[in-house]
Amino acid sequence: MRIDILTVLPQLLEGPLKESILKRAADKGLVEIHIHNIRDYSTHSNKNVDDYQYGGGAGMVLSPQPLSDCIESLQESVKYDEIIYMTPDGKILEQKDCNELSLKGNLMIICGHYKGIDHRIREMYVTREISIGSFVLTGGELAAAVTVDSIVRLIPGVINDETSALTDSFQDGLLAPPVYTRPADFKGHKVPEVLLSGDQKKIDAWREEQALKNTQERRPDLLKD
Numbered sequence: 001m002r003i004d005i006l007t008v009l010p011q012l013l014e015g016p017l018k019e020s021i022l023k024r025a026a027d028k029g030l031v032e033i034h035i036h037n038i039r040d041y042s043t044h045s046n047k048n049v050d051d052y053q054y055g056g057g058a059g060m061v062l063s064p065q066p067l068s069d070c071i072e073s074l075q076e077s078v079k080y081d082e083i084i085y086m087t088p089d090g091k092i093l094e095q096k097d098c099n100e101l102s103l104k105g106n107l108m109i110i111c112g113h114y115k116g117i118d119h120r121i122r123e124m125y126v127t128r129e130i131s132i133g134s135f136v137l138t139g140g141e142l143a144a145a146v147t148v149d150s151i152v153r154l155i156p157g158v159i160n161d162e163t164s165a166l167t168d169s170f171q172d173g174l175l176a177p178p179v180y181t182r183p184a185d186f187k188g189h190k191v192p193e194v195l196l197s198g199d200q201k202k203i204d205a206w207r208e209e210q211a212l213k214n215t216q217e218r219r220p221d222l223l224k225d
Ligand code: ADE
Pocket: 086, 087, 088, 112, 130, 131, 132, 133, 134, 135, 136, 137, 138, 139, 140, 143
């Protein structure tokens, strides 16, 4: 998979995307992440990337020219399956969206800043708008990092234990059951007996029951469908 991210703050993405699982995925050749500084495409004499909004109002808007030139220059060599814009008024990201996006070949992600991007860029190029929650961040970069992490970890081979991503919370519409590791007794707090029984059927049934209980208590909205 190839992911191109367009931003006015590349430094904000380099840390999260060049470390840990994402770095391993890149080292294994499973994903290629390219970060592009929108400012490099500005034709303005001061390399400006934003301007006041028409109609007045607080906050700057990312101008269409640098974004459009950056997008079109990338499109000359790559055919994108999706051009995604990170925005608080997008569709809230869910596990099923991550599953779907992990099957794509080439993704472009645009990070907004200030008041957002000129609306014509959304109309002209964007195929999907994603929000990571009902709150406003200072820019789309952290939301893009969250989105990329949630997609890339699903690509086969990225996580060592192949079954691990399949048993995540949300994959079956439920939250995950509790997990334990050694020791069996920690400061008098014991691991549930069933997990030490060696009876896989019983263990699976316990996990299912706990997942359901967890979901009923914490996210009853997930059980509505
Ligand atoms: N940009 C600012 N806030 C955001 C959010 N909640 N999700 C995605 N992009 C954003």
